[in-house]
Amino acid sequence: MAIAATLKDIANSVGVSLATVSRVLNYDRTLSVSEATRKQIFEVAEELNYTKMKRRTATPSKQLKIAIVQWYSKTKELDDLYYMSIRLGLEKRCEERRILATRTFQNDLSAIDPDVDAIVAIGKFSDQQVSALAQLTPNLVFVDQDQLCHGYDSVVTDFRFAVEQVIDFYAKQGHDQIGLLYGSEWTTDGKLEVTDPRYKAFKREMTARQAFNPDLTFAGDYTNHSGYQEMQTAIAQLGDQLPSAFFVTNDPMAAGALKALHENDIDVPQRVSLFSFNDTTIAKYVFPELSSVHVNTELLGATAVDLVENRLQTGRTTPQLVTVGTELMLRESTRES
Known part of the structure; x- marks a missing residue:
């Protein structure tokens, strides 16, 4: 198995400084260096199995998959548009980020793809239900229920x-x-x-x-x-x-x-x-x-997706609680001040 080269190995082989090698491999076009030298540095890096060079040419990561678990049934969701609005906001953010989102209702865990990267759970869940979700993936986000004390990201209203x-x-x-x-x-x-x-x-x-x-x-x-x-x-x-x-x-x-x-x-x-x-x-x-x-139900759903992405991209393990504010909308059912 080939041993990965260091910047020093490449610099010694080409006969340039460590700084020059670093800037070339980081595609710094402001560096004043001949195209021949630039080309030689890349060729030597490839020959010596320079690992950063390998990472730059790696294939893109796979499409993320999120399962949405809605604690309401489809029928009950229509009776209370609050939870449907959260789900729609979540799905909209997934579409914007090109994340594959699947949904299931009333905690039908059998419908969840075992290969999902994360689960966003909308609504209220018992400790037993939380444990069941955690067996499918450690990447859980709860919307409208504070599960921070159990170690999970949560998005709630103030x-x-x-x-x-x-x-x-x-x-x-x-x-x-x-x-x-x-x-x-x-x-x-x-x-x-x-x-x-x-x-x-x-x-x-x-x-x-x-x-x-x-x-x-x-x-x-x-x-x-x-x-x-x-x-x-x-x-x-x-x-x-x-x-x-x-x-x-x-x-x-x-x-x-x-x-x-x-x-x-x-x-x-x-x-x-x-x-x-x-x-x-x-x-x-x-x-x-x-x-x-x-x-802002759309923001509640979108924030849940943002937390999933942050956790998966950074490797964050510390749970976060995001509280979304509200606004009074004054209409005809109350008297004017």
Whole structure:
């Protein structure tokens, strides 16, 4: 087996300096050297098996393959466009980077190519599901769930600051009592109940203001139907004490809540203001249009791909947590300040 040459070996053979050899092999065209000498350096490097020369002429690396694991089913994804928007952003970035992306729904791991370079998991996953994914590849990125403590890259939304902004907005309008419709759900294997992070942020901030009232909070399951049911329950239970403002933690629930208010002849926003979260297309296709916290779902998906590329290209093993900010979109369901 031939022994790779050093720069010194090449310099001695050609009769030039180490610096000259280095600059020629790095294709430095600003170097004043004859074409004959340049050609001789490359020929000697090839003859002596210079390894850097070999790397420059190596074939391009293979196309990266990413498996997208969506915890929702195809049908449920259409009911909550938030997760679909994240997936589309992810697939768009893969197309831009010429990465081969395949997708599977409801954690169907049997559909994942065993030769994938990385997996991007969208949604919520139990410890057992995370372990199963890790058996397929160590290169995991989670979107919408913080798995940093388990050693995996994660991309999440800044829920706490967003909720504080909504509460500040309502406080400036004079709303001292704010109702909350939030969600609760389980991972698809039924082993982990996922508490709505917006509920935690809401309770923390309202408690700090000495204004948290558990009787004004109602738990659903993020669906349009549960938003409708929980608002009906709030109207029936609270009567004239129904608060003048509600924060609803996703758009489908907010649309259902809006329907319940309409059916009970409760004017929005004059009697009750509504503020939603995620700002999917649903927020703009109801009447009145919903004020909503805008989450850049496309950026969430794209950032996950960027983390995969960085990990694979640099060999990084330290996990990273990327938090994406939000923006308040004020529309007709809230009164003007």
